[in-house]
Structure formats: C-alpha cells, structure tokens
Amino acid sequence: MTHLEIQNISKSFGENEVLDQLNFSVHQGEFVSLLGPSGSGKSTLFGIIGGMILPNSGDVILNGESIKGKRGSISYTPQTPSLLPWRTILNNVLLGQELTGKKDREKALQMIDRAGLKSYENSYPHELSGGMKQRVSFIRSVLSPQSLILLDEPFSALDEFTRTDMQKWLLDMWEQTKRSILFVTHNIEEAVFLSDRVIILSPRPASVLKEFQVPFERPRREELLLSDEFLQFKKEIYQEMRHAQV
Amino acid sequence: MMNALWKQGWRPALVLILLFIVWETSVSMFDIPAWLLPSPTQIIEVGITDWPGYSHHVWATIQLIIVGFLIGSGTGIVVAIALHLVPFLRQATYPLIILSQNIPVIVLAPLLVVWFGFGMLPKIIVITLVCFFPIAIALLDGFRQTDRDLMHYMQMAGATRQQLFWKLEWPHALPSLFSGLKISATYSVMGAVISEWLGASRGIGYYMTLASSSYRTDRVFVAIIIIVALSLLFFLLINWLEKMTIRWRSSGEGGSSDAS
Ligand SMILES: Nc1ncnc2c1ncn2[C@@H]1O[C@H](COP(=O)(O)OP(=O)(O)OP(=O)(O)O)[C@@H](O)[C@H]1O
Ligand SMILES: [Mg+2]
Numbered sequence: 001m002t003h004l005e006i007q008n009i010s011k012s013f014g015e016n017e018v019l020d021q022l023n024f025s026v027h028q029g030e031f032v033s034l035l036g037p038s039g040s041g042k043s044t045l046f047g048i049i050g051g052m053i054l055p056n057s058g059d060v061i062l063n064g065e066s067i068k069g070k071r072g073s074i075s076y077t078p079q080t081p082s083l084l085p086w087r088t089i090l091n092n093v094l095l096g097q098e099l100t101g102k103k104d105r106e107k108a109l110q111m112i113d114r115a116g117l118k119s120y121e122n123s124y125p126h127e128l129s130g131g132m133k134q135r136v137s138f139i140r141s142v143l144s145p146q147s148l149i150l151l152d153e154p155f156s157a158l159d160e161f162t163r164t165d166m167q168k169w170l171l172d173m174w175e176q177t178k179r180s181i182l183f184v185t186h187n188i189e190e191a192v193f194l195s196d197r198v199i200i201l202s203p204r205p206a207s208v209l210k211e212f213q214v215p216f217e218r219p220r221r222e223e224l225l226l227s228d229e230f231l232q233f234k235k236e237i238y239q240e241m242r243h244a245q246v
Numbered sequence: 247m248m249n250a251l252w253k254q255g256w257r258p259a260l261v262l263i264l265l266f267i268v269w270e271t272s273v274s275m276f277d278i279p280a281w282l283l284p285s286p287t288q289i290i291e292v293g294i295t296d297w298p299g300y301s302h303h304v305w306a307t308i309q310l311i312i313v314g315f316l317i318g319s320g321t322g323i324v325v326a327i328a329l330h331l332v333p334f335l336r337q338a339t340y341p342l343i344i345l346s347q348n349i350p351v352i353v354l355a356p357l358l359v360v361w362f363g364f365g366m367l368p369k370i371i372v373i374t375l376v377c378f379f380p381i382a383i384a385l386l387d388g389f390r391q392t393d394r395d396l397m398h399y400m401q402m403a404g405a406t407r408q409q410l411f412w413k414l415e416w417p418h419a420l421p422s423l424f425s426g427l428k429i430s431a432t433y434s435v436m437g438a439v440i441s442e443w444l445g446a447s448r449g450i451g452y453y454m455t456l457a458s459s460s461y462r463t464d465r466v467f468v469a470i471i472i473i474v475a476l477s478l479l480f481f482l483l484i485n486w487l488e489k490m491t492i493r494w495r496s497s498g499e500g501g502s503s504d505a506s
C-alpha cells in the first residue's frame with residue numbers, strides 16, 4: 001500500500017529552479033532513501049512534504065489525502081538534533097506527542113532505555129554527545145503520533161564509526177517499530193545499507209534519475225558493508241550518479 | 247561558591263580596606279571638620295545609633311521600589327509579548343521605543359510631580375518608566391533571536407502559534423528577560439531615591455535631602471551606603487531568581503551578567 005506519494009512536484013526560488021517534476025512514492029512500512037548531491041534540493045523537498053514550503057506545482061499525498069501546505073502531518077528528524085536546551089531528555093522526547101498527541105511517559109522511558117540512554121532521562125541536552133543527541137532526536141520522531149518519519153541527513157556530522165553504530169541502531173529501532181521512513185543522505189553506502197529502495201536524484205534542478213531496489217536481506221549486519229555484492233552494488237549507483245554530474 | 251568568591255574577592259576587598267584606612271587617618275591628621283567629610287568610624291557610629299530614627303524611611307523606600315519594580319517589569323513583559331505577537335504593532339512602535347531609550351526618564355519626574363502631586367503615584371510612574379524599557383527591549387530581542395533550527399522543527403512538527411510561543415519562544419527568551427530585569431532592579435532603586443528627592447514626606451531620599459540641608463554629612467553618607475546596599479541586594483535577588491529559573495545552561499555559556 002502506498003503511504004506517501006510525491007506527484008510532479010516542481011519548485012523554484014526566483015530564478016533558481018530547485019525541484020523539477022519530482023515523482024516517487026513510499027510504501028507502508030518501507031525504508032526509502034533519497035540520494036542526491038549537496039544543494040540538490042533535498043531539504044527543500046522535506047519542507048514541502050512538511051507543509052512549510054508550497055510547491056509551484058504538483059501535490060503531496062499521504063494515505064490518499066493531500067497534505068500540501070499542511071503542517072504536522074509527518075514526523076521529522078532534522079539535520080541538526082534541534083533539542084530544546086531547557087528540557088530534560090525525557091521531556092524533549094515527549095515534545096512531539098505533546099504538540100499533536102497524547103503523552104506516554106512509560107513508552108518514552110522504555111525507548112530511552114533501548115537507545116542506550118538509560119540514566120540520562122533527567123539530563124539536559126548539553127550534557128550529551130552529538131551521537132546521543134541524534135538518537136534522542138530520532139526517538140522523539142518515533143514517539144510522535146504521525147506514522148511517516150522523515151530523516152534529513154541525521155548522521156552527517158558524526159565520525160565514521162559512530163555513524164555505523166548509529167545506522168545499526170536505527171535499523172534495529174525501525175525493525176521493531178515498522179514505521180515508513182524517508183531518509184535523505186548524500187552518502188551512497190549509508191543509503192544502500194539502510195534502505196529497501198534507493199531513489200537517485202539528479203543535480204539541481206532535481207528530478208528522479210533512477211530507482212534501485214536493494215537486494216540484500218534483513219536483518220543486515222555490519223559485515224555486509226565489506227562484502228563483494230555490496231561494493232558491486234555501491235559501484236553501480238556511484239557510476240549512475242557520476243554520469244549525471246557531467 | 248564561597249571559596250570562589252573569596253579567591254576572586256580578596257584583592258578588591260584589600261583595596262577597599264586600604265582606602266578606608268587612608269580616609270580615616272587623613273580626616274584625623276588634617277583635622278577635617280565633620281560637616282565637610284566625616285570619618286568612616288563616625289559614619290558607622292551614626293548609622294548604628296540613628297537606626298531607630300531612620301529605619302521607617304528605609305522600609306518606605308523598599309516598599310516603593312518593590313511596588314514600582316513589579317508594576318514596571320510587569321508592564322514591560324506584557325508590552326514585549328504584545329509587540330512580538332502582533333507584527334504590525336512591533337513595526338509601528340519598536341523604533342520609537344529604541345529612540346525613547348535616549349530620554350533620561352528622570353527628567354520627567356518634576357513634570358509628574360506637577361501633574362500628580364507628592365503622593366505615591368508619580369513616584370511609581372517614574373520607577374515604572376525606568377524599569378519598563380530595559381525589560382521590554384531585552385525581552386523583544388530574546389524573542390527575535392529564537393533559534394531558527396528549533397523554530398523549523400517545531401513548525402514541521404505541527405506546533406500551533408500558541409505552542410510555538412509557550413514551548414519555544416518564551417523559554418528561549420528567559421535569559422534575555424533576566425538580563426533586562428537585572429538592569430531594571432538597579433534602575434528602580436535609583437528611580438525611587440530621585441523621585442523622593444523631588445517631594446516626599448518619607449523614604450531614604452527624603453532623609454537624605456533633610457540631612458544635606460542641615461549639613462549632617464555623616465547622615466548623607468549613611469543614606470548613600472543604604473542606597474548602594476539596596477541596589478546590590480535587589481541585583482543579587484534577581485540573580486538568585488535567575489539561577490533558580492534557568493538551570494539548564496552549561497557552565498560554559500552561563501555568562502548572562504552582561505549588564506550593558
Ligand atoms: N528559502 C529559500 N530561499 C531561496 N533559496 C532557497 C531557499 N531554501 C533553499 N534554497 C535554495 O535551494 C537549493 C537547494 O537547497 P537545499 O537546502 O534543499 O539542498 P540540500 O539538497 O538539502 O543540500 P544539502 O545536502 O547540502 O543539505 C539551494 O540552491 C538553496 O540556495
Ligand atoms: Mg539539506
């Protein structure tokens with residue numbers, strides 16, 4: 001079943017054409033990555049899905065209904081953790097529910113525990129490392145009542161190993177909660193390791209260049225990252241993107 | 247905490263003590279008359295023995311300061327919120343507010359005496375005016391500096407205007423509000439004393455004018471010491487309130503005492 005459908009979305013800021021006739025969809029429970037070069041308009045697309053930016057044309061359909069220009073229909077993990085510094089971790093995690101749903105402290109504490117942040121629930125964000133803050137930010141999204149989660153390059157500021165740990169953690173969380181995820185990144189390896197499907201965007205103005213169904217079965221393990229099939233698949237995508245650059 | 251105070255404070259304390267010693271010895275050495283410059287020991291002595299005679303003046307002034315400060319900061323907060331939430335109002339009045347900051351409000355005091363007489367009202371108006379501007383401006387700036395990433399997240403997450411204000415903008419502006427409150431706390435002491443100079447039947451400002459017109463310089467000094475102490479006390483009180491309210495800041499960025 002289709003959860004989110006992007007229909008012919010175009011957007012320009014003045015002369016600057018950013019999105020050009022973008023079309024794709026995310027199915028229920030699916031993990032989809034958008035892979036595009038820097039500045040290709042990925043955050044802009046998220047702004048449109050989130051109702052912050054109106055597209056020049058096209059529509060955004062969530063569960064069969066248009067959400068164009070409507071805020072609060074999706075759950076969002078931004079590029080920076082964006083935690084409220086005056087709230088404890090527990091209260092930060094509950095923010096999404098506080099805004100549009102009902103608070104469930106028990107579940108929040110359980111999730112904090114599973115994220116390896118037990119005993120931090122009463123700490124403030126400035127006491128946490130970058131990776132921990134991103135985990136908190138993601139838990140906040142998972143606890144939010146909306147069923148589709150958008151993640152905008154949540155791990156781009158982390159070092160290689162922390163990043164891999166976070167990816168494994170994210171897959172773990174996703175497999176337990178079975179939410180639909182639309183994940184933005186410009187890291188090919190990350191996209192392939194995490195997703196069911198990878199959508200390649202062209203450089204600006206962005207349109208869908210190609211879609212890849214990722215053949216590796218789940219649950220995925222770290223060893224996969226160094227296997228021949230994985231590297232071969234990565235190469236294929238790399239060449240596709242390289243081609244579009246020139 | 248006490249330890250840090252001692253480590254930082256012993257040098258200035260030493261300078262002060264030296265100053266008092268020089269003052270004391272020169273008064274007795276050069277035989278300076280007490281009506282011109284009393285010695286520190288004389289001042290302390292008068293301060294203690296006269297206490298029953300002037301304590302009611304101190305209480306009257308404290309009362310005036312508290313009432314004026316509460317009304318002034320209350321108005322400042324309400325006006326800042328209104329200007330922030332209604333962009334048209336802000337665009338229309340913000341430049342005027344900034345301009346009017348250059349008027350020393352104290353010069354309006356004689357006018358207020360003409361209009362409202364010598365009672366509590368003109369004094370409270372003066373204090374309200376001096377408290378109002380620093381608070382309104384600090385708070386408005388605090389609202390305007392709300393973190394853009396946090397704003398973006400809250401809006402994407404579907405926050406209503408009310409939720410944006412109470413869950414993001416207001417807590418975000420609290421440190422700014424407190425730096426405004428600290429400035430106003432000292433201003434309100436000054437406002438109270440000056441408005442008492444212009445016409446009053448009690449209060450430490452009134453006590454001061456009485457003392458100076460009868461050449462009781464020792465009493466003038468006592469009044470000055472009390473005023474300085476009151477200023478300091480109010481400042482520390484606000485500082486303490488800030489520490490109680492804003493507990494989430496890391497020690498590294500905790501320097502909000504920029505009273506400029
Ligand atoms: N509000 C705006 N007004 C004008 N131009 C904008 C605005 N937002 C984005 N742009 C432009 O749109 C283009 C795409 O920006 P966007 O942030 O969507 O890229 P991105 O793919 O998320 O990049 P990155 O991978 O670096 O995060 C850029 O050229 C940017 O200058
Ligand atoms: Mg971006």
